[in-house]
Structure formats: C-alpha cells, structure tokens
Amino acid sequence: MTEISSETRFLHAIEMGLGAWQWGDRVVWQYGHGYSEIQVREAFQVAIAEGIRFIDTAEIYGNGLSERLLGGFLQETDQPVLIATKFFPWPWRFTKGAIPKALKGSLSRLKVESIDLYQIHWPTPVMGTDRVMQGLAECVKSGLTRTVGVSNYGQSRLLAAYSSLSRHNVPLASNQVHYSLLNRAVEKDGTFARCKELGIRLIAYSPIEKGLLAGKYSPENPPPGSRARQYAGLLPKLPPLIKEMTLIGQDHGGKSNSQVALNWVICKGALPIPGAKNADQALENAGALGWRLTEDEVTKLDELSDSILEEKS
Numbered sequence: 001m002t003e004i005s006s007e008t009r010f011l012h013a014i015e016m017g018l019g020a021w022q023w024g025d026r027v028v029w030q031y032g033h034g035y036s037e038i039q040v041r042e043a044f045q046v047a048i049a050e051g052i053r054f055i056d057t058a059e060i061y062g063n064g065l066s067e068r069l070l071g072g073f074l075q076e077t078d079q080p081v082l083i084a085t086k087f088f089p090w091p092w093r094f095t096k097g098a099i100p101k102a103l104k105g106s107l108s109r110l111k112v113e114s115i116d117l118y119q120i121h122w123p124t125p126v127m128g129t130d131r132v133m134q135g136l137a138e139c140v141k142s143g144l145t146r147t148v149g150v151s152n153y154g155q156s157r158l159l160a161a162y163s164s165l166s167r168h169n170v171p172l173a174s175n176q177v178h179y180s181l182l183n184r185a186v187e188k189d190g191t192f193a194r195c196k197e198l199g200i201r202l203i204a205y206s207p208i209e210k211g212l213l214a215g216k217y218s219p220e221n222p223p224p225g226s227r228a229r230q231y232a233g234l235l236p237k238l239p240p241l242i243k244e245m246t247l248i249g250q251d252h253g254g255k256s257n258s259q260v261a262l263n264w265v266i267c268k269g270a271l272p273i274p275g276a277k278n279a280d281q282a283l284e285n286a287g288a289l290g291w292r293l294t295e296d297e298v299t300k301l302d303e304l305s306d307s308i309l310e311e312k313s
C-alpha cells in the first residue's frame, strides 16, 4: 500500500459528497421540468445543514449552469465547502495550456479563486496522458486547485496518469467512476483495488444508479427521458435486490433503499456523490451517514447484485 500523500488526505476523510449534474442539465435530468433553481438551492442548503461538505460539478453540466448555480449558492453560505469540478476534453482542446485556461473559466463561474479537486472528465485520445497530466500539474502549481484527479480511467490509463503526475511531484488524488450495486465493473476488473493500493480515492458516481436503487421505478413505471431506454433490460431484474435492501433498511431502524445503496458504497471504501434534485432527496441521502451495514449484509447484497449482473452479461 502506498502511503496517502498529505495533500490528498482530506479526500479520504470525506465519507460522502453531493453531485450537481442535475443542477441545470436538461438533456438527461430535464432541469426546468418539475424542478428548477428554487429546488436545487434547497437541495444545496439541506445538504450543507446535514453536514455534507463536498460537491462535485463539471463545466459541461448544463453548459456551465451547474457551476454558476453552485457559485451563487456558495456566496449564500458561511460554511466552508470543498469543490470539485471537471475539464471536458473537447477534441479542439489539444494543448496542455487548455487545461488551466478552462479551469479559470470554471473558477469565474464558481466565483472562487481556487478549488479543491480538478478532474479530467474522460480520457482523451486527442491529448496523450503526459500532456493532460502536465496541464493538470500546472493547475496545482499555479494555485488554481489544491489537488487533481481523473475520471472514467481504467487501470492502465490510471497507472500512466499516476506515473506521469509523479514526475511533476503531484499526487493523483482520485478516480471518479461509475460504481453502484448495479455497476461493479471497477471492483471486478481490479481498478478499485489498484486505487486503494496507490492511495487514490475512488469517487463513486451514479451510486443510486440514477434513481433505480431507490426502488421507485419498474417496467410499468420506468424513469423519464433517456433513462427509460438505458435501463429497460435491467428494471425487470431488480425486485429481489430491492426487496432485500428494504428488509435490511428496516433492520437499521427504517433506512430507505437509497440510504442502503449509498451505505453499501461507503462500506466498500468509496466516496459516493449522489445527485439530488430537491431538498427531500438531499435530506434522505444524507441519512446514509452515521450507521453501517454489517459485513453479512454487504455480502448478501453483493450476492444479489452478482446474480443480476451475471444475468445481464
């Protein structure tokens, strides 16, 4: 095990964060239909009141609107909030200088002078790993961000990023990837184990599987928008898992399915960043903290998730 560097240790102390893709995104989340600025401001306020202090956004979410909304909310609170955002590797951004330049744009939308974590959103064939890491390292050295991370990186790219950054004396803080009871690819392919070995924090996105693990969707009541097609094959297979999650939640004094789903991620050693459209969702998700599933419960959930995922593949 590599010792966690002092610069990135704070990320390992955070149990859970909040995702802000929903804030402004119309394509997947239909921002403006059924919820808007009032509701997402309340989601922010409730999360902060519940002790959540880490928020993940990206320049691409709502075309900058997520960062702008968050920037406004940050001005309205006196609480310290740790901010993570992401560089989107558009094909026309191929120089290392594009990275600090894009971060400056994010900082101005967020109305802050620096952030805590700057991530590359996806690997890019346009810029080689070394060039991307040079750009990220420059962001740390110029004080625009405290740490840097990657997102959607598999093991080989992760190792290349880690080595490249270390040549600049900058630690790789995190790898943000899809991880939930319904997507355990990083657990199965060794990426998660590699992160743990290298002291890289695994940040789990879609930890409620875009709402599916709340147990509110079914083939008869599919999620709206693009999720309906994305999950058409998975929805009929969910009942045994959801049933067990509900039973386990009851044994913990009435925890909800979403809380069980998030607690499972935490028990695995990852940092979940559930998205919330409103105060109710933010409040419920914050209730994933302060208790733990037993090892037997985690094993039982693993088995049920395996039987769904094996059937899927």
Ligand SMILES: NC(=O)c1ccc[n+]([C@@H]2O[C@H](COP(=O)([O-])OP(=O)(O)OC[C@H]3O[C@@H](n4cnc5c(N)ncnc54)[C@H](OP(=O)(O)O)[C@@H]3O)[C@@H](O)[C@H]2O)c1
Binding pocket: 018, 019, 020, 021, 022, 029, 056, 057, 121, 151, 152, 176, 177, 204, 205, 206, 207, 208, 209, 210, 211, 212, 214, 216, 223, 258, 273, 274, 275, 276, 277, 280, 281, 282, 284, 285
């Ligand atoms: N790096 C990447 O490539 C990447 C990719 C995806 C996401 N992310 C990040 O990860 C964050 C979370 O992932 P995600 O938004 O994809 O999925 P998620 O957190 O698994 O699901 C969020 C959605 O689930 C529903 N929901 C949330 N809390 C709920 C609750 N307590 N009860 C019932 N329903 C609830 C809401 O949608 P409905 O109410 O509409 O069902 C909400 O929009 C994002 O906000 C973003 O910051 C990063």
